[in-house]
Amino acid sequence: MRAASRVFSGLGTTIFTTMSALAAEHGAINLGQGFPDDEGPDDIRAVAAKAIMDGPNQYPPMMGMPQLRRAVAAANKRFYGLDIDWQSEVMVTSGATEALADCLIGLLNPGDEAILIEPAYDSYRPIIEAVGAKVVTVALEPPHWSLPLDGLEAAFSDRTKLILLNSPMNPTGKVFSRAELDAIAALMIRHDAYAVCDEVYEHLVFSGAAHIPLMTLPGMRERCLRIGSAGKTFSLTGWRIGYITGPANLMAPVAKTHQFVTFTTPPPLQLAIAWGLEQDDAYFAQLASSLQAKRDRLAQGLAAAGLDVLPTDGTYFISADFRSLLKNKEGFNGSDDEFCREITVKAKVSAIPVSAFYADPAKAPQHLARFCFCKQDAVLDDASARLKAYAKGQGG
Ligand code: PMP
Ligand code: GLN
Numbered sequence: 004m005r006a007a008s009r010v011f012s013g014l015g016t017t018i019f020t021t022m023s024a025l026a027a028e029h030g031a032i033n034l035g036q037g038f039p040d041d042e043g044p045d046d047i048r049a050v051a052a053k054a055i056m057d058g059p060n061q062y063p064p065m066m067g068m069p070q071l072r073r074a075v076a077a078a079n080k081r082f083y084g085l086d087i088d089w090q091s092e093v094m095v096t097s098g099a100t101e102a103l104a105d106c107l108i109g110l111l112n113p114g115d116e117a118i119l120i121e122p123a124y125d126s127y128r129p130i131i132e133a134v135g136a137k138v139v140t141v142a143l144e145p146p147h148w149s150l151p152l153d154g155l156e157a158a159f160s161d162r163t164k165l166i167l168l169n170s171p172m173n174p175t176g177k178v179f180s181r182a183e184l185d186a187i188a189a190l191m192i193r194h195d196a197y198a199v200c201d202e203v204y205e206h207l208v209f210s211g212a213a214h215i216p217l218m219t220l221p222g223m224r225e226r227c228l229r230i231g232s233a234g235k236t237f238s239l240t241g242w243r244i245g246y247i248t249g250p251a252n253l254m255a256p257v258a259k260t261h262q263f264v265t266f267t268t269p270p271p272l273q274l275a276i277a278w279g280l281e282q283d284d285a286y287f288a289q290l291a292s293s294l295q296a297k298r299d300r301l302a303q304g305l306a307a308a309g310l311d312v313l314p315t316d317g318t319y320f321i322s323a324d325f326r327s328l329l330k331n332k333e334g335f336n337g338s339d340d341e342f343c344r345e346i347t348v349k350a351k352v353s354a355i356p357v358s359a360f361y362a363d364p365a366k367a368p369q370h371l372a373r374f375c376f377c378k379q380d381a382v383l384d385d386a387s388a389r390l391k392a393y394a395k396g397q398g399g
Contacts, residue, residue: 010133017125022343023048026353032378032386033352034301035343036112037173037319039377043239050278054271063270067095067246071273074280075231075246081284082205083219091251094258095273097231097265099203099245104130105264106199106228106247107167109257113137114165120150122174122360122367128168136164138362139399145368146313146324148177152186159190165197166190168217171204174322174357174373177313178212188220196226197253199287203245204318209295212316218248225250228257233276235319238290238377244268244276246382294319294377301376304387309394319377322357326370334397338369346372350393352386 006012015021022035042048066072069089074178076089087093096102103126111117119127121142131138141158143150159166166187170179179187191198200217208214218227228249234240247257279286300310302321309325325342328334335342339356347353354372361367376383 008133010129014129018355020124022347022353022355025344025347029348029351029353031347031351031353032382032389033353034374034376034378034386035347035355036067036292037375037377038240039238040379040382041238043242044237044279047237047275047279048240051271051275054274059270061270063267063273065267066090066258067093067268068270068273070277071095071244071280074277075248078280079229079248083216084218085219085224085248087248088251092132092248092254093252094247094261095268096245096261096383097249097268098234098243099201099230100126100263102230102232102245102247103127103199103201103264105159105257105260106230107131107136107165108134108264109260110197110199110228110253111164112160116160116162116191117164118158118166120168120172121164121362122357123167123173124173125360128362137162138164140362142361143175143177143244145175145371148172148175150179150183150186155186156190159194159196160195163194163196164198167199167201168306170217171202171203171208171212171214171317173204173318174320174355174360176313176318176320176322178208178214178316181215184215184217184220187217188223191226192222198223198227198245200227200229203230203235207291207294207319208317209291209298209315214317222398225252228253233279236287237276237279242272244272297376297378297380297383300380301374301383301387304383305374305390308387310390313371319375320373321376322371322373324370325372328394328397334394339372343372346390346393349396350389352389352393 019036026033072093073088075093076087079085079087107130111134115136117131117183139158141154233244311327313322315321342358357371358367
């Protein structure tokens with residue numbers, strides 16, 4: 004038999020699917036894969052239900068429903084002051100996952116280099132490698148996840164086509180600072196590079212932190228493709244609606260990719276998300292403040308269980324260092340992958356090992372687990388209590 008794609012046949016099942024399956028098998032509370040444990044907002048779902056009955060239900064325009072493209076352009080203006088032409092500079096995709104693939108396939112040629120900042124979301128690398136481009140990584144430094152500017156500079160070369168920037172960042176909860184964005188922008192200009200900006204958590208940012216799209220910095224408007232996700236912004240991860248904002252000349256090849264990947268995305272859902280994006284600022288602020296309270300609730304529960312919780316300024320996620328459970332050398336003493344499996348089976352709470360976000364396990368931290376907090380309060384409390392009981396059994 005002829006071999007299939009080297010990149011994809013060598014890949015395992017994603018860590019998110021793997022841990023969700025393990026959680027289900029052991030009846031564990033699933034704080035692994037990032038998704039809210041409710042059905043999402045009633046009002047947006049009501050708009051979608053009506054749109055399914057009233058139509059349209061046939062192929063929408065390839066770039067997306069005009070209502071949603073206009074709403075995305077208006078949201079860019081309202082939240083970030085960006086002037087965007089909705090017709091040539093906005094495209095709707097089937098989730099940010101498709102948007103990422105479209106951008107990478109649309110921009111990269113074989114032999115180009117693409118910079119990833121580790122820990123990095125798992126879908127980036129395989130797409131880059133499948134088109135024959137090379138991944139160059141720069142690793143953030145835990146526990147503060149600072150960006151090493153010398154390492155960043157060393158990652159750029161005259162073959163750098165793009166950098167992939169995820170802010171607010173999964174799994175760290177880091178929101179990149181203005182100074183870090185300035186440094187990235189300066190290197191992009193020096194090396195004539197683009198940025199694919201994964202900003203799916205743009206509205207899930209907590210007090211004290213501010214999300215600044217790289218695209219708003221001087222010289223960046225023409226170099227950035229900015230990706231949003233209705234799944235995250237409206238707690239509807241199963242709907243698969245994403246959107247890309249970018250200059251028309253970059254959008255053109257990205258749209259050519261989209262036309263042969265999914266071509267379009269369900270029009271009634273697009274209309275409902277357009278309605279959502281038109282809601283007032285309080286609508287967005289309410290989601291962020293409710294998530295912030297959940298972050299604090301789970302942080303307290305994890306700390307009470309004896310875990311060393313790292314700060315998180317955005318996203319659905321909080322990381323914890325579990326070496327603190329190793330009191331009197333009796334507690335857990337394995338890798339992060341082993342820890343996440345152990346607590347799934349024994350504590351009946353599952354999490355994601357942070358090392359899964361690194362290509363080379365030898366370079367990854369082995370002592371951090373990522374917990375998802377976009378769950379009902381009672382579920383978070385139950386998970387904390389289970390972890391506390393587990394830790395107690397460990398001598399912690
Ligand atoms: N980027 C990051 C950093 C994510 O965490 C996720 C999903 N959790 C995605 C992209 C994909 O988003 P979507 O569900 O809209 O495809
Ligand atoms: N991005 C989600 C997470 O980090 C998972 C999405 C997926 O399973 N593909 O948990």
